[in-house]
Amino acid sequence: YRPDGSQLTYQYCYASEGGCGLNLSDLAAGTYKVVAQAPYGGSGTMSFNAVLSEDLVATLTPGAAFDLVLERRGQNARLSFAAQAGQTVVFNASQQRTTPSGRSVYYTVYRPGGAVVQQGLTADGTTLNLADLPVTGQYLIYVDPLYGESLSARVLLAPGAVHQVEPGAQPSAVATQVAGQNAYFSFTAAQGAKRADFERELMYLHKLYE
Numbered sequence: 001y002r003p004d005g006s007q008l009t010y011q012y013c014y015a016s017e018g019g020c021g022l023n024l025s026d027l028a029a030g031t032y033k034v035v036a037q038a039p040y041g042g043s044g045t046m047s048f049n050a051v052l053s054e055d056l057v058a059t060l061t062p063g064a065a066f067d068l069v070l071e072r073r074g075q076n077a078r079l080s081f082a083a084q085a086g087q088t089v090v091f092n093a094s095q096q097r098t099t100p101s102g103r104s105v106y107y108t109v110y111r112p113g114g115a116v117v118q119q120g121l122t123a124d125g126t127t128l129n130l131a132d133l134p135v136t137g138q139y140l141i142y143v144d145p146l147y148g149e150s151l152s153a154r155v156l157l158a159p160g161a162v163h164q165v166e167p168g169a170q171p172s173a174v175a176t177q178v179a180g181q182n183a184y185f186s187f188t189a190a191q192g193a194k195r196a197d198f199e200r201e202l203m204y205l206h207k208l209y210e
Contacts, residue, residue, distance in 0.1 A: 003030030018100050019048070021074040021148030049073070060141070060157040062089065068143065070151040077143035081157050085136045088160030091128040092178035098123075098149040105151060106144040112137030121146070125153070127180030131160065160184060 002008050013020035013036075022034075038046065053075040060066055060081045068077055083089060093107055102123055109117040109128060112135055120126040133139070145151050161183040163172050174183050 001033045001035070003028070003032065008032070017147045019073060019148050021076075021145075023076060023144060060155070062157050062159060065154050065156045068093075068151070068153045068155050070143070070145065073150055074148040075150070076145070077141075079141040079143065079155065080138050081141070083133045083136070083139055085133060087133050088129075088131045088162050088184060089133070090158050090160055090176075090178060090181045091130060091141060092126070092156045092158070092180070093122070093143075093153045094125045094156075094178075096122070096125045096151070096153040098145060098151050100149060103149045104146045105149075105153075106142070106146065108142045108144070110140040110142065111135060112139065127178055129160075129180075129182045131182070131184060162186075 008024070009022055011020050011022050024032075034050075036046065036048075036050075051073055053072040056068070056070060056075060056077040058066060058068075058077070058079050060079050062081070066079070068079075070077060081089075091107070091109065093105075096105060098105065104121050104123045106119065106121050107126055107128060108119040109130060111117050111133070117133070117139070118128050118130060120128055130139075141155075143151070143153075156178060158177045158181070161174060161176050161181060163174060163183070163185050165172060165185050165187050176183060
């Protein structure tokens with residue numbers, strides 16, 4: 001509950017999931033209250049641990065791996081990076097481990113202004129291909145273990161694999177840096193160019209890099 005007594009948020013919590021978490025962002029100053037209501041339809045008592053944690057905040061440097069560690073239950077991470085409009089990057093999370101083990105984690109990318117660009121939910125790691133980012137500014141990757149689990153993972157922000165190809169030109173070397181990363185190609189076509197000509201060139205590229 002907010003300082004004025006109005007409800008801010010709520011969350012169902014199940015013992016079978018080992019706990020739960022409430023994500024509280026952009027709070028106004030004041031004293032907040034949390035009420036843990038007894039289970040529905042039961043006469044039993046409750047027993048649990050309650051923790052309040054601040055989000056881990058870090059800035060990602062393109063090409064440099066970052067070892068993400070959320071030691072406290074219920075803790076999340078806010079990872080930021082700067083990008084230009086039209087830029088293509090890839091975000092990868094690997095070596096993911098949770099306690100309890102095998103649990104899922106949300107990775108959500110927000111653009112400047114707060115709109116969601118892309119989201120992934122994974123129990124073992126993920127790759128988010130962020131092509132043609134819409135605006136220049138600071139982007140946020142919000143890392144949220146599903147039921148408030150502790151987490152460790154290696155995360156990497158890497159440049160996108162973007163290439164310009166020309167019909168009849170020499171092959172361009174293409175290499176991705178992480179599993180699941182896409183490669184992007186563009187070409188310029190003259191007025192009246194035949195589709196079949198470009199299909200032959202693209203088929204050649206496909207066979208070359210298989």
